[in-house]
Amino acid sequence: xxxxxxxxxxxxxxxxxxxxxxxxxxxxxxxxxxxxxxxxxxxxxxxxxxxxxxxxxxxxxxxxxxxxxxxxxxxxxxxxxxxxxxxxxxxxxxxxxxxxxxxxxxxxxxxxxxxxxxxxxxxxxxxxxxxxxxxxxxxxxxxxxxxxxxxxxxxxxx
Amino acid sequence: xxxxxxxxxxxxxxxxxxxxxxxxxxxxxxxxxxxxxxxxxxxxxxxxxxxxxxxxxxxxxxxxxxxxxxxxxxxxxxxxx
Amino acid sequence: xxxxxxxxxxxxxxxxxxxxxxxxxxxxxxxxxxxxxxxxxxxxxxxxxxxxxxxxxxxxxxxxxxxxxxxxxxxxxxxxxxxxxxxxxxxxxxxxxxxxxxxxxxxxxxxxxxxxxxxxxxxxxxxxxxxxxxxxxxxxxxxxxxxxxxxxxxxxxxxxxxxxxxxxxxxxxxxxxxxxxxxxxxxxxxxxxxxxxxxxxxxxxxxxxxxxxxxxxxxxxxxxxxxxxxxxxxxxxxxxxxxxxxxxxxxxxxxxxxxxxxxxxxxxxxxxxxxxxxxxxxxxxxxxxxxxxxxxxxxxxxxxxxxxxxxxxxxxxxxxxxxxxxxxxxxxxxxxxxxxxxxxxxxxxxxxxxxxxxxxxxxxxxxxxxxxxxxxxxxxxxxxxxxxxxxxxxxxxxxxxxxxxxxxxxxxxxxxxxxxxxxxxxxxxxxxxxxxxxxxxxxxxxxxxxxxxxxxxxxxxxxxxxxxxxxxxxxxxxxxxxxxxxxxxxxxxxxxxxxxxxxxxxxxxxxxxxxxxxxxxxxxxxxxxxxxxxxxxxxxxxxxxxxxxxxxxxxxxxxxxxxxxxxxxxxxxxxxxxxxxxxxxxxxxxxxxxxxxxxxxxxxxxxxxxxxxxxxxxxxxxxxxxxxxxxxxxxxxxxxxxxxxxxxxxxxxxxxxxxxxxxxxxxxxxxxxxxxxxxxxxxxxxxxxxxxxxxxxxxxxxxxxxxxxxxxxxxxxxxxxxxxxxxxxxxxxxxxxxxxxxxxxx
Ligand code: FES
Ligand code: FES
Numbered sequence: 001x002x003x004x005x006x007x008x009x010x011x012x013x014x015x016x017x018x019x020x021x022x023x024x025x026x027x028x029x030x031x032x033x034x035x036x037x038x039x040x041x042x043x044x045x046x047x048x049x050x051x052x053x054x055x056x057x058x059x060x061x062x063x064x065x066x067x068x069x070x071x072x073x074x075x076x077x078x079x080x081x082x083x084x085x086x087x088x089x090x091x092x093x094x095x096x097x098x099x100x101x102x103x104x105x106x107x108x109x110x111x112x113x114x115x116x117x118x119x120x121x122x123x124x125x126x127x128x129x130x131x132x133x134x135x136x137x138x139x140x141x142x143x144x145x146x147x148x149x150x151x152x153x154x155x156x157x158x
Numbered sequence: 159x160x161x162x163x164x165x166x167x168x169x170x171x172x173x174x175x176x177x178x179x180x181x182x183x184x185x186x187x188x189x190x191x192x193x194x195x196x197x198x199x200x201x202x203x204x205x206x207x208x209x210x211x212x213x214x215x216x217x218x219x220x221x222x223x224x225x226x227x228x229x230x231x232x233x234x235x236x237x238x239x
Numbered sequence: 240x241x242x243x244x245x246x247x248x249x250x251x252x253x254x255x256x257x258x259x260x261x262x263x264x265x266x267x268x269x270x271x272x273x274x275x276x277x278x279x280x281x282x283x284x285x286x287x288x289x290x291x292x293x294x295x296x297x298x299x300x301x302x303x304x305x306x307x308x309x310x311x312x313x314x315x316x317x318x319x320x321x322x323x324x325x326x327x328x329x330x331x332x333x334x335x336x337x338x339x340x341x342x343x344x345x346x347x348x349x350x351x352x353x354x355x356x357x358x359x360x361x362x363x364x365x366x367x368x369x370x371x372x373x374x375x376x377x378x379x380x381x382x383x384x385x386x387x388x389x390x391x392x393x394x395x396x397x398x399x400x401x402x403x404x405x406x407x408x409x410x411x412x413x414x415x416x417x418x419x420x421x422x423x424x425x426x427x428x429x430x431x432x433x434x435x436x437x438x439x440x441x442x443x444x445x446x447x448x449x450x451x452x453x454x455x456x457x458x459x460x461x462x463x464x465x466x467x468x469x470x471x472x473x474x475x476x477x478x479x480x481x482x483x484x485x486x487x488x489x490x491x492x493x494x495x496x497x498x499x500x501x502x503x504x505x506x507x508x509x510x511x512x513x514x515x516x517x518x519x520x521x522x523x524x525x526x527x528x529x530x531x532x533x534x535x536x537x538x539x540x541x542x543x544x545x546x547x548x549x550x551x552x553x554x555x556x557x558x559x560x561x562x563x564x565x566x567x568x569x570x571x572x573x574x575x576x577x578x579x580x581x582x583x584x585x586x587x588x589x590x591x592x593x594x595x596x597x598x599x600x601x602x603x604x605x606x607x608x609x610x611x612x613x614x615x616x617x618x619x620x621x622x623x624x625x626x627x628x629x630x631x632x633x634x635x636x637x638x639x640x641x642x643x644x645x646x647x648x649x650x651x652x653x654x655x656x657x658x659x660x661x662x663x664x665x666x667x668x669x670x671x672x673x674x675x676x677x678x679x680x681x682x683x684x685x686x687x688x689x690x691x692x693x694x695x696x697x698x699x700x701x702x703x704x705x706x707x708x709x710x711x712x713x714x715x716x717x718x719x720x721x722x723x724x725x726x727x728x729x730x731x732x733x734x735x736x737x738x739x740x741x742x743x744x745x746x747x748x749x750x751x752x753x754x755x756x757x758x759x760x761x762x763x764x765x766x767x768x769x770x771x772x773x774x775x776x777x778x779x780x781x782x783x784x785x786x787x788x789x790x791x792x793x794x795x796x797x798x799x800x801x802x803x804x805x806x807x808x809x810x811x812x813x814x815x816x817x818x819x820x821x822x823x824x825x826x827x828x829x830x831x832x833x834x835x836x837x838x839x840x841x842x843x844x845x846x847x848x849x850x851x852x853x854x855x856x857x858x859x860x861x862x863x864x865x866x867x868x869x870x871x872x873x874x875x876x877x878x879x880x881x882x883x884x885x886x887x888x889x890x891x892x893x894x895x896x897x898x899x900x901x902x903x904x905x906x907x908x909x910x911x912x913x914x915x916x917x918x919x920x921x922x923x924x925x926x927x928x929x930x931x932x933x934x935x936x937x938x939x940x941x942x943x944x945x946x947x948x949x950x951x952x953x954x955x956x957x958x959x960x961x962x963x964x965x966x967x968x969x970x971x972x973x974x975x976x977x978x979x980x981x982x983x984x985x
Pocket of ligand 2: 098099100101102103104105135136137138139444492493
């Protein structure tokens with residue numbers, strides 16, 4: 001199968017890769033760029049563990065082709081902290097024990113940031129519906145919702 | 159002698175008794191004595207049994223001492239998730 | 240080790256909520272899970288699976304696949320030696336089918352190739368000739384005399400004569416005179432229930448990376464609840480020595496019991512041995528549903544008698560479980576747990592396990608208990624409804640307590656059920672008003688909890704910090720709890736300690752992370768290892784001071800002379816002793832190895848309010864409160880997390896989750912779209928109330944907490960729905976179509 005050459009921007013840095021025409025962005029990130037923060041929980045768009053931002057839009061990277069990254073920006077969990085400075089959401093997840101196994105956490109953090117970027121003051125119901133595409137089997141979501149609400153408050157105060 | 163309570167489905171191998179008496183000072187001796195006295199219990203004992211001693215469950219420890227007045231209950235080997 | 244009862248112990252670190260040591264790794268995407276590891280020259284393997292529920296394998300021809308460019312190895316059952324031990328052989332046959340395929344999705348062959356595309360293409364070139372056999376997927380159908388036989392010759396001596404060959408085991412528990420008990424009852428209710436098989440649903444699919452040379456030396460990286468267990472099983476199945484196989488547990492993306500066995504690991508090792516290259520296998524989600532362990536499906540009859548004033552006079556349950564295509568002992572656990580919450584004069588439970596053409600059961604949180612307790616708690620609730628009694632009062636009246644002869648035999652020591660029920664009764668949730676189409680449900684739950692084999696090494700570093708090496712994968716914050724207990728014991732700050740999870744070559748055997756055992760057993764070993772290190776540090780201080788070892792005690796992180804006769808020396812802190820350790824005898828370390836017993840049973844009570852939409856049949860959970868005895872909550876946030884997570888898994892089981900099989904015996908919903916687990920918008924806040932009734936078998940009073948919370952939700956939800964719509968459902972899940980059907984049968 002003919003491979004495709006793609007030039008893109010990942011977490012602010014220029015990146016290039018070649019991929020198969022049917023290769024998902026998730027596979028490219030994990031297998032070609034060494035960014036294993038995004039996880040594959042299903043590969044069918046049902047779990048949100050693979051969530052990344054594509055040109056500022058929240059997507060399931062398992063449903064996006066690698067080739068679609070051409071000329072756009074991709075933001076992943078690896079780009080959320082600034083150097084050794086955690087994003088308030090990351091800090092809040094640690095403070096609120098909002099993760100148990102943590103495998104859903106990268107996807108949920110990316111999704112939660114996307115929410116707070118567009119709505120800095122969401123209600124609990126809004127958070128619950130926004131995150132309805134991100135499965136977590138460990139926590140029962142309670143502490144996750146708490147952590148997001150609290151991070152939003154911190155960010156509004158900043 | 160210690161009185162050992164066994165579970166119901168094993169009664170067919172102990173002449174219908176739900177409680178049997180054997181000479182044993184610890185878990186290992188208890189299993190050996192039960193197997194010797196009631197050979198029908200042997201397959202289950204080999205597959206695994208737990209021992210509840212005064213309400214506390216022991217899964218493997220052979221040399222768990224059994225006092226003369228202890229409450230001794232044989233249970234299937236316990237498995238969790 | 241018994242509870243420290245030397246005055247009421249005041250804890251400094253235990254009971255606080257410090258950040259978990261692996262937190263930053265996990266929020267930055269840096270933590271490495273099963274699928275996140277690669278090796279130079281690595282091959283990728285895929286697995287060919289049966290399209291039939293039940294069929295004989297007439298022949299397998301792998302030659303075309305082997306000839307494909309890029310294919311480096313192909314394995315089938317023929318590459319493995321059958322095991323004498325039935326337990327091991329079942330695991331092997333489940334990894335790769337031998338003569339028959341026993342369920343839809345059963346693995347038949349595996350291919351390792353230079354890329355996933357090549358491996359998948361090669362699977363299509365494998366020719367398997369099947370001869371289809373009749374199948375059975377329902378437990379009751381499988382027990383009928385004329386049912387298709389899934390496997391022959393697997394019945395234990397405990398099975399009564401004349402039953403279908405599918406029945407592999409039978410058990411009976413209980414005590415007292417049932418007939419006399421039922422004769423005393425004013426009302427007897429007898430009902431039958433079914434529960435669907437559900438999957439643990441961990442978000443991380445099984446994954447492993449195996450490297451093995453022709454010399455029989457191997458390395459395996461995998462997501463597992465127990466690296467030592469993986470090592471011993473794989474070593475046996477591959478015919479190598481345990482010492483030559485090093486297994487490293489990756490970070491684990493959930494397990495809940497489902498990662499206590501192996502599915503792909505021996506296959507990857509065999510492919511690696513054959514190809515001489517590292518081999519990675521990552522399951523897809525549909526493979527996880529098709530071929531890894533769901534819990535048992537069940538069919539149960541329960542009969543309970545009660546007096547007018549709410550005293551239970553006798554209880555009886557018949558439990559029929561199926562653990563899929565292989566013998567399974569889970570029904571024993573269910574039969575023992577069914578009536579554990581009650582103090583009964585007469586009780587009897589009978590259990591049978593039957594083979595069906597379904598995947599091999601794997602443990603799922605409190606295996607066997609939720610199904611049995613669902614049925615019992617439903618009948619108790621119906622008795623309360625019919626007799627006009629308060630369900631909480633009735634449970635208080637009949638609750639098991641210290642001195643109760645339990646339904647499974649032993650007499651209970653200190654248990655927390657009464658306290659838990661009292662807490663539920665006093666909670667505002669219990670008396671809050673309800674609206675139309677709303678109902679409140681209540682259920683108690685129980686789990687045994689285990690200890691098990693455990694090793695801990697605690698190294699005192701020369702800069703006054705401490706490293707702990709333990710051998711149980713951290714599923715939900717255990718590294719934090721273990722560090723806390725070490726800090727408590729040593730009297731040093733939490734952040735001076737780092738706890739790591741060892742590979743199988745770095746520490747002695749540790750049992751699987753299961754049975755709610757880790758905080759209890761590893762915690763206990765950590766406390767003992769700390770005490771070992773403390774006694775060594777005290778002896779170093781005694782040496783320095785030139786006094787007797789016995790004249791030194793450990794207080795607040797420092798060695799101190801004990802009493803006036805020991806002489807006057809300022810305390811020497813851990814850091815000070817560690818700093819000169821090279822001069823006083825060398826490095827200081829504490830160790831402890833043991834087989835822990837005395838885990839202490841655990842009880843919980845759940846309260847739930849639901850509202851049922853009569854148009855759609857949908858059930859909305861409005862309010863949920865979990866009450867549970869944790870003995871002592873080491874890190875309360877993670878205890879709450881266990882309670883909340885378990886409750887929500889139970890809610891999923893009660894309302895939506897089920898394995899659905901077609902007429903053809905094939906699984907119809909192997910994906911998260913059709914196998915629907917609860918999402919954030921389905922749920923309200925899950926409130927938690929932690930009770931602390933110390934476990935007499937632990938110095939801090941710790942009890943396991945992880946499993947009990949999945950037990951009560953099934954009946955709690957069913958009881959709530961029944962009260963909301965005035966009709967009782969007897970099957971789980973109570974999916975909208977089932978509720979609509981119940982409503983239409985007015
Ligand atoms: S892996 Fe992409 S949504 Fe599940
Ligand atoms: S923390 Fe395990 S899936 Fe969310």
